Amino acid sequence: MAPVIEIRNLCKYYRVGKEVIKAVDGVDLLVPNGCIFGLIGPNGAGKSTLIHLLMGIILPNSGSGEVLGYDIVKESIEIRKRVGFMPEGIGFYTDLTAEQNLRAVADLIGLEDKDKRVEECLRTVGLWNFKKLKYKEMSTGMKQRLGLAQALLKDPQLLILDEPTAGIDPQGAREFRDLVKELYKEGKTIFISTHLLYEIGPILTHIAIMNKGRITVQGGIDDIKEKLLSTQGYTYEIEIREVKQEIKEKLSSIDTVKEVIMEPSKILVRCSEPSSSELMSALIGEEIYSFRLLRPSLEDVFRAYTR
Ligand SMILES: Nc1ncnc2c1ncn2[C@@H]1O[C@H](COP(=O)(O)OP(=O)(O)OP(=O)(O)O)[C@@H](O)[C@H]1O
Numbered sequence: 481m482a483p484v485i486e487i488r489n490l491c492k493y494y495r496v497g498k499e500v501i502k503a504v505d506g507v508d509l510l511v512p513n514g515c516i517f518g519l520i521g522p523n524g525a526g527k528s529t530l531i532h533l534l535m536g537i538i539l540p541n542s543g544s545g546e547v548l549g550y551d552i553v554k555e556s557i558e559i560r561k562r563v564g565f566m567p568e569g570i571g572f573y574t575d576l577t578a579e580q581n582l583r584a585v586a587d588l589i590g591l592e593d594k595d596k597r598v599e600e601c602l603r604t605v606g607l608w609n610f611k612k613l614k615y616k617e618m619s620t621g622m623k624q625r626l627g628l629a630q631a632l633l634k635d636p637q638l639l640i641l642d643e644p645t646a647g648i649d650p651q652g653a654r655e656f657r658d659l660v661k662e663l664y665k666e667g668k669t670i671f672i673s674t675h676l677l678y679e680i681g682p683i684l685t686h687i688a689i690m691n692k693g694r695i696t697v698q699g700g701i702d703d704i705k706e707k708l709l710s711t712q713g714y715t716y717e718i719e720i721r722e723v724k725q726e727i728k729e730k731l732s733s734i735d736t737v738k739e740v741i742m743e744p745s746k747i748l749v750r751c752s753e754p755s756s757s758e759l760m761s762a763l764i765g766e767e768i769y770s771f772r773l774l775r776p777s778l779e780d781v782f783r784a785y786t787r
């Protein structure tokens with residue numbers, strides 16, 4: 481199936497006084513259909529600018545792209561009609577209730593079957609029982625879920641959420657994560673920007689890491705971790721009954737072994753290639769409690785690609 485987002489060499493520059501800020505600086509991006517895609521980057525990386533370009537809210541200086549097959553410059557109205565968008569720091573009328581606020585949005589976008597959709601969306605995000613609560617009386621987590629509800633009104637195939645978990649407590653973030661996972665299971669593609677990995681990281685299937693206007697790495701999480709392993713090397717952690725010098729010598733003599741680190745109850749072996757069978761053979765006769773390849777975490781990936 482065609483990708484839901486594809487952009488090529490996209491640039492957006494801002495002139496502030498004499499300085500030119502390259503907010504988006506030659507970005508290529510490919511978001512496949514049916515994934516949870518995380519656009520991850522520190523503050524000021526250019527995430528919101530990139531999202532505004534995708535939604536056709538601002539125009540690029542150069543480059544091109546399509547969202548759901550529509551051109552981000554010439555057909556942005558079609559994009560805004562179809563994509564469920566939750567802007568960063570979304571706000572609602574403070575004195576209106578959750579239901580009244582959603583109805584106001586439904587009116588604005590000219591939704592048919594308004595009552596039904598408003599109810600469905602409030603139920604989906606778990607706010608139906610709080611529909612009479614005024615916006616100003618809601619917790620941050622509830623406010624963010626109302627933001628998601630408004631993005632869901634037109635039952636979009638693609639959701640673009642800019643920092644949806646900003647300011648939420650861990651419990652609220654977990655609920656938001658579960659909600660996104662449910663939407664993904666229903667077949668929607670969800671594109672989320674964030675600078676906080678622990679909140680949304682565990683559910684992402686694909687990521688792009690953005691820093692200073694550029695994307696340093698993108699793709700499926702497992703592929704990226706594999707790539708990191710092959711560039712940084714493969715580290716095995718071996719828990720063993722007796723850590724002896726002769727084991728270090730045996731392991732060090734294997735061609736692919738670059739370093740052997742001895743610790744009181746375990747050995748770390750850094751290798752240039754996958755070497756589990758060679759290591760196992762060298763350890764025959766030893767009492768091994770555990771043997772595993774250390775896989776990089778999302779934090780390791782983030783650290784490696786935001787330098
Ligand atoms: N309208 C504007 N005029 C001038 N500079 C801008 C404008 N919008 C964004 N910038 C600058 O572009 C850069 C990228 O900003 P952007 O808001 O896209 O980053 P971000 O990754 O969304 O950050 P955050 O995590 O803080 O939301 C920043 O240096 C910002 O100051």
Ligand SMILES: [Mg+2]
Pocket residue numbers: 527528529568642643
């Ligand atoms: Mg932003």
